Amino acid sequence: xxSSRNSEVVPSSFRDPSGFVFWQDGSVYRxxxxxxxxxxxxxxxxxxxxxxxxxxxxxxHEEVALQDAADPTAYKVIRPEQIGFVSYPYExxxxxxxxxxxxxxxxxxxxLEFGMSLKDCSAYNVQFxxxxxxxxxTLSFEKYKEGSPWVAYRxxxxxxxxxxxxxxxxxxxxxxxxxVHLDGVPLDLASPLLPFRTRFSFSLLSNIHLHARxxxxxADKRVDTRRxxxxxxxxxxxxxxxxxxxxxxxxxxxxxxxxxxxxDTNYSTEAFQDKKQVVAEFLEGIHPGSVWDLGANTGVFSRxxxxxxxxxxxxxxxxxxxxKNYLECRxxxxxxxxxxxSDLTNPSPGIGWQNKERMxxxxxxxxxxVLALALIHHLAISNNTPFAKxxxxxxxxxxSAIVEFVPKSDSQVQRLLATREDIFVDYTQQAFESExxxxxxxxxxxGISGSERTLYLMRRRESA
Amino acid sequence: xxxxxxPTTFVMPALLYLPFHHAVHSYIDPGTGSIILQxxxxxxxxxxxxxxxxxxxxxxxVGNLFSRSKKSEELKEQ
Numbered sequence: 001x002x003s004s005r006n007s008e009v010v011p012s013s014f015r016d017p018s019g020f021v022f023w024q025d026g027s028v029y030r031x032x033x034x035x036x037x038x039x040x041x042x043x044x045x046x047x048x049x050x051x052x053x054x055x056x057x058x059x060x061h062e063e064v065a066l067q068d069a070a071d072p073t074a075y076k077v078i079r080p081e082q083i084g085f086v087s088y089p090y091e092x093x094x095x096x097x098x099x100x101x102x103x104x105x106x107x108x109x110x111x112l113e114f115g116m117s118l119k120d121c122s123a124y125n126v127q128f129x130x131x132x133x134x135x136x137x138t139l140s141f142e143k144y145k146e147g148s149p150w151v152a153y154r155x156x157x158x159x160x161x162x163x164x165x166x167x168x169x170x171x172x173x174x175x176x177x178x179x180v181h182l183d184g185v186p187l188d189l190a191s192p193l194l195p196f197r198t199r200f201s202f203s204l205l206s207n208i209h210l211h212a213r214x215x216x217x218x219a220d221k222r223v224d225t226r227r228x229x230x231x232x233x234x235x236x237x238x239x240x241x242x243x244x245x246x247x248x249x250x251x252x253x254x255x256x257x258x259x260x261x262x263x264d265t266n267y268s269t270e271a272f273q274d275k276k277q278v279v280a281e282f283l284e285g286i287h288p289g290s291v292w293d294l295g296a297n298t299g300v301f302s303r304x305x306x307x308x309x310x311x312x313x314x315x316x317x318x319x320x321x322x323x324k325n326y327l328e329c330r331x332x333x334x335x336x337x338x339x340x341x342s343d344l345t346n347p348s349p350g351i352g353w354q355n356k357e358r359m360x361x362x363x364x365x366x367x368x369x370v371l372a373l374a375l376i377h378h379l380a381i382s383n384n385t386p387f388a389k390x391x392x393x394x395x396x397x398x399x400s401a402i403v404e405f406v407p408k409s410d411s412q413v414q415r416l417l418a419t420r421e422d423i424f425v426d427y428t429q430q431a432f433e434s435e436x437x438x439x440x441x442x443x444x445x446x447g448i449s450g451s452e453r454t455l456y457l458m459r460r461r462e463s464a
Numbered sequence: 465x466x467x468x469x470x471p472t473t474f475v476m477p478a479l480l481y482l483p484f485h486h487a488v489h490s491y492i493d494p495g496t497g498s499i500i501l502q503x504x505x506x507x508x509x510x511x512x513x514x515x516x517x518x519x520x521x522x523x524x525x526v527g528n529l530f531s532r533s534k535k536s537e538e539l540k541e542q
Contacts, residue, residue, distance in 0.1 A: 016491050119490045142490065149506075151490040154498035206505045215497035223496050228503040237509020238502060 012124070012357035018139040028082060029064065034075040036139060039116075043141050048114035057107055058135045059083070059127075080136065081129070084290075084311050084338075088358050089123040089159070090179035091340045091348060093323040094167050094251040095330070097175065100126040100133040101160035105243045107135055108152075112236065117144040121156035123178065124358075130335040149230040150238065154215075157207050158184025161245060165204055168249040169195055172319045175341075182352055187212035203245025207238075253320035253327075271450035278446050279371070279402055280304050282457045285444075286400045288369035295375035299325040299339060302371070306336040313367070315342040344375075344393075345383045362397060370398035373455075377406045380427055381416045387426070387435035394458075395439040401458045405432050410452055429454070 010028070013020040018036035022029055032040050043049050052058040061080040089097060103126060108118050118140050125137040159178075162185040166174040170193060177185045191212040198204040230238075279301055283291075288310060293302040296314035298321050306312040314337060316322050325339035342348065347361035372394060379385045394401050406413055408427055417424075433442060440458040447454050 018491075120492050149494070149499045149502045151492065151494040153502055154495040155492060157498075206501070210505070211498065211501050213497075214501040215495060218495075218497040218500060221496065223500065228499055230502050230506040231510050233513045234503075234506025234510035237513040238506055240513065241505075241509060 011354070012352060014353075016120070016139060027079060030061070030078050030080060030138060031074050032076045032078065032139065033073045035073075037075045039142050040076065040139075042114075042143055043116065043138070046114045046116075048111065048116060048141075049138075051110065052107065052135070056132060056134065057103060057110075058138070059129065061138060078138065080138070083127045083129055083136065085128075085313055086359065086364060087128055087338065087340055088178075088348065089163070090176055091342060092175070093319060093326045093339065093341060094164070094172055094175070094253075095323055096128065096133070096326050096339075097123075097160070097164055097167070098246060098249065099330075101156075101164060101246045102243065103133045103135060104156065104160065105239055105246070109236070109239055109243075111141060112144060112232070112239075115144050116141045117150065118142075118152045121152040121159060123159040123184070128338050131329050131333070131337060146232055147229045149228060150235060153238070154211075155184060156242065157187060157211055158190075160184075161204075161207055161242060162187060162190035164246060164249050165194055165198065165208060166190055168251050169198055172251055175319070179348070179351065182357070187215060201245065201248070203241045203248070207242060207245060251323070253323040268450050271448050271453075274449045275373075275404075275451075275453075275455065276301065276304060278448065278455050279373070282402045282444070282455065283308065283310075283369070285457065286369050286402075288367075288400060290368045291371060292365070292367035292369075292398065293371040293373075294344060295372070295378065296325070296339070297321045299328065299337060301373055302337055302339075303334075305369075305371075306334060309336060312337050314339040315344070317341070317343045344379065345385070365397040367398045369400040369402065370394060371402050373402070373404045374406060374412070376403060376432070377410075377413050377416065377427075381413065381424055387432055388438070391436045391439040395460045399460050401440065401456075401460075403436070403456045403458055404448075405429055405454045405456065407452050 007022045007024040007029075010021040010023060013022070017033065018039070019030060019032045022031065049058065053060045059080045061078040064077050064079050066074060066077060089100070092100065100123060104118070104121055108121075111117050119142045120137070120140055122137075125135055125140060126133050127136050128134070158181075163175055163178055166177065166185065174193070177189075181189075187208055191209050194204070194208065199209055283305055288305075291302070291305040291310050291312040293299065293305070293312060293314045296302045296316050297318070299306075299314040302312045302314040302325075314322070314325050316325070316339070319341060322339045322341045325337075328334075329337050329339065342361060348358075350356055350360040350363065351358045376387075376390060379390050380387065394403070407429060408414070408417075408424075436442065436456075436458065440460055442456055442458055444457040445454055
């Protein structure tokens, strides 16, 4: 709970002595400490920051009154443009991750032109705003001293290059390693996991395989790290090698379990159009400020909300679906839609120091409205979740919900039951309505013409 | 290891030039192995970048050679 004049430091912002991020009166601010004065002034006065803002590479900010400072060591306090929804690298699709990496390298290249350099390259320095990756850590820049090696090189390789290479060459699900390893995938883990043919790529050979060997070799040796020199040209060469290495990494989203979902549903065109219409109508009724589409697949229904200008997040468990959704967002230059990877039966937990540095999914809610279309039967049957628990979950993350009930007779449910014993005696429309009514008010319901399914408009009950 | 002592006339002004050490800003551990590796591959990378930078000039130079030899051939034919 944050009281009106109290500031609360954001739990992940404690490592960098240059400053920190804090909440105050519902907004996020960044304090810049006096120790960082020289670098900050150079960043702003050289025109570098302005250039980055113009290209949409960095989050813009305004300077605010110093009385807003949380701390007496403040030089300045800035209020960055607020990010609608904070997401983390283990929630990104392959291309989102790749775009975040290329954005970081692009910024580092430009920084050198202005005599600056990134002193950290954490994947958490990038967020998605208006559909695009944007750098958020204004304090990451330091003045470049010709000859000094890149302090952030290790972090870039671990946070970006290693996970991307693993996703591309081995399995896209290895992106989840970012959740376990807070400071990026260790290179001595990535190197043996990658196939031998990656040693034929100069970029992966040097930046991952040799890098891992070098780390292991010098692990217990004392070396004066101030003496080794890296020329400016060498620096640029390394960045170019990282960039070409990242650019060449590819992943084809075709052919995973849900990627081709809409090709094999049992919806007639009529039923599909009717469903879209009813969802649109219900949304008009709610007029929500934000929407989470759970089990959104490629975002067909998310776009009904997003196209109305409502900031929408598409969550799906399938990396291919999220990837296809994001590629479509990029192609259409969509500003209101953010596709993300999420397993609703095991959503992102809080991680990091005291499990508070990175927020759990639920902590980043609630959404004003949630879409749970063609979802409940998966949770109820595939995950054996009782209706009561599903209702409790939904009521905890939204104010309103548009929920689709799919009866057992529907072919999609029959498919789920095909290989298992039907123990779901309580999976009936009546039981569904009864259990959900305990947590949510069932305001409206409408059958989808041409199908046996029903759409419900629900509102969370105010607790007594 | 031989000890090399700087004459004091050099040390004092040198201290003035000692850059305000930015290690205080570089708060993350860069990793010894990572630093050493950079300086090694940086050496190769620098050569490649230099060639890349001069490539246009190399191409232009070679292109000029050919166009000059063409011109002199045309003049001979006239």
